[in-house]
Amino acid sequence: xxDLQTAILIGVVALVTLLLRFxxxxxxxxxxEAPRYILFLGDKLPYAIMGMLIIYCLRNVTFTAAANWLPxxxxxxxxxxxxxxxxxxxxxxxxxxxxYMVLVQAVFV
Numbered sequence: 001x002x003d004l005q006t007a008i009l010i011g012v013v014a015l016v017t018l019l020l021r022f023x024x025x026x027x028x029x030x031x032x033e034a035p036r037y038i039l040f041l042g043d044k045l046p047y048a049i050m051g052m053l054i055i056y057c058l059r060n061v062t063f064t065a066a067a068n069w070l071p072x073x074x075x076x077x078x079x080x081x082x083x084x085x086x087x088x089x090x091x092x093x094x095x096x097x098x099x100y101m102v103l104v105q106a107v108f109v
Contacts, residue, residue, distance in 0.1 A: 054076070057072075058072055058076075066108075067108040070103070070108065071100050071103035071104050071107075071108055072100065074099060074100070074103060075096045075097070075099050075100030075103070076096065078095050078096045078099045078100075079092045079093065079095065079096030080092075082095045082096070
């Protein structure tokens with residue numbers, strides 16, 4: 001792609017992303033109540049997405065040797081423990097990722 005095409009593509013992607021981010025605020029601007037199904041989705045979808053992400057992250061884990069499953073299991077346990085302890089999503093994800101990467105890169109080489 002040429003530079004102009006790349007710039008146009010980035011601009012269109014940025015515009016669509018902004019539109020999708022601001023559209024709920026434009027449609028439900030506080031003057032009227034959001035429909036019940038939107039409130040239901042807002043309540044239930046975060047848990048469903050987290051479940052899907054866990055399944056996606058653990059889909060290739062095999063149990064043939066401890067080096068294959070132990071780093072992932074410890075990472076998940078660290079995420080859960082940190083989240084129960086501090087209730088901080090960023091800390092939980094960062095802590096679990098650091099533990100997992102240290103185990104994969106340095107311990108279970």
